[in-house]
Amino acid sequence: MKILNFGSLNIDYVYEVEHFARKGETISSSNLRVSSGGKGLNQSIALSRAGVPVCHAGIIGMDGIFLKEILEEAGVDTKYLAVSDQIRTGNAIIQNDRYGDNCIILYGGANQTITREYIDQILDNFSENDWLLLQNEINELPYIVESAHKKGMHIVLNPSPMDDKIFDINLNHIHCFILNEMEAQNLVNYKENDMEVLKKVQETFPHAEIVLTLGEKGAVYQGKKGCISQEKYAATVVDTTAAGDTFTGYYLSGILKGLDVKQAMQTAAKAAAIAVSRKGAAVSIPEMEEVTGKRNE
Ligand code: RIB
Numbered sequence: 001m002k003i004l005n006f007g008s009l010n011i012d013y014v015y016e017v018e019h020f021a022r023k024g025e026t027i028s029s030s031n032l033r034v035s036s037g038g039k040g041l042n043q044s045i046a047l048s049r050a051g052v053p054v055c056h057a058g059i060i061g062m063d064g065i066f067l068k069e070i071l072e073e074a075g076v077d078t079k080y081l082a083v084s085d086q087i088r089t090g091n092a093i094i095q096n097d098r099y100g101d102n103c104i105i106l107y108g109g110a111n112q113t114i115t116r117e118y119i120d121q122i123l124d125n126f127s128e129n130d131w132l133l134l135q136n137e138i139n140e141l142p143y144i145v146e147s148a149h150k151k152g153m154h155i156v157l158n159p160s161p162m163d164d165k166i167f168d169i170n171l172n173h174i175h176c177f178i179l180n181e182m183e184a185q186n187l188v189n190y191k192e193n194d195m196e197v198l199k200k201v202q203e204t205f206p207h208a209e210i211v212l213t214l215g216e217k218g219a220v221y222q223g224k225k226g227c228i229s230q231e232k233y234a235a236t237v238v239d240t241t242a243a244g245d246t247f248t249g250y251y252l253s254g255i256l257k258g259l260d261v262k263q264a265m266q267t268a269a270k271a272a273a274i275a276v277s278r279k280g281a282a283v284s285i286p287e288m289e290e291v292t293g294k295r296n297e
Contacts, residue, residue: 002130003047003256006057006122006144007040008111008137009067011091012281020095020103036070037092037281039135039160042242046249046271048075049287052256055080057122058138059110064089070282080122084110100237100276112139119144128152133252135160142168149173158248162186176209177201178248184212198222213247219269221261230265233273242281247272267291
């Protein structure tokens, strides 16, 4: 069984600010950090740090070679990663405020230049019962999902950042959705309380497993194993960037290692609590030893 994450790689420009810039306002930033990110890259690093071998496919420009090196240092297999000399790497402008919250502007760059020819080449290396992890920061997702489905791969979708392009995908081919409250609401066009929305997602996609992350309120799983809740672990919040990616990578790693859903969610919640206590995206994702050492404070 092989695991492929077909996803984005970004250069993150993180500006520390008192508050997010408002309409017409110019604000100063007290610090600028340039580091590795992208929901795809972050989730591959989380999977690998959780001890699961993962191949990452995606495209970077020449300016993003350091992202490849960072993936490799984390133990991710990068043999399918493509480097373009025609276009710059995707990037994210991130404002990080004094409460640790963020708001993000994305520039897709190379992440939006995925071709069908490249997808076919990559997927030729995978077959029935292999796993595919996807987020919503690259183009050609409908084609990737269709092709992977034909091969009989298990498909996990984190529809983040959520936008209308998600509805171009045949969502009935998704085996597992990992998503937050807003993404779930938008997915089923239903603005209700969390449990009602979860029920609606399950009714809409009855064959899928759903993991709903709820920030302060933890997470809930709904699927073949019933309804299982997980509280969040206490943490001093410094920066929430990549907390969701950490949860996704760790949850999936738990399932792939044969943990039950409760154990997988518990490990994922612990890992996410560590990630929010540190600055940055990929750099904030813990190693498994740190996670297993963490108790509920
Ligand atoms: O989920 C966090 C990530 O979102 C950042 O690393 C940024 O690149 C954006 O993709």
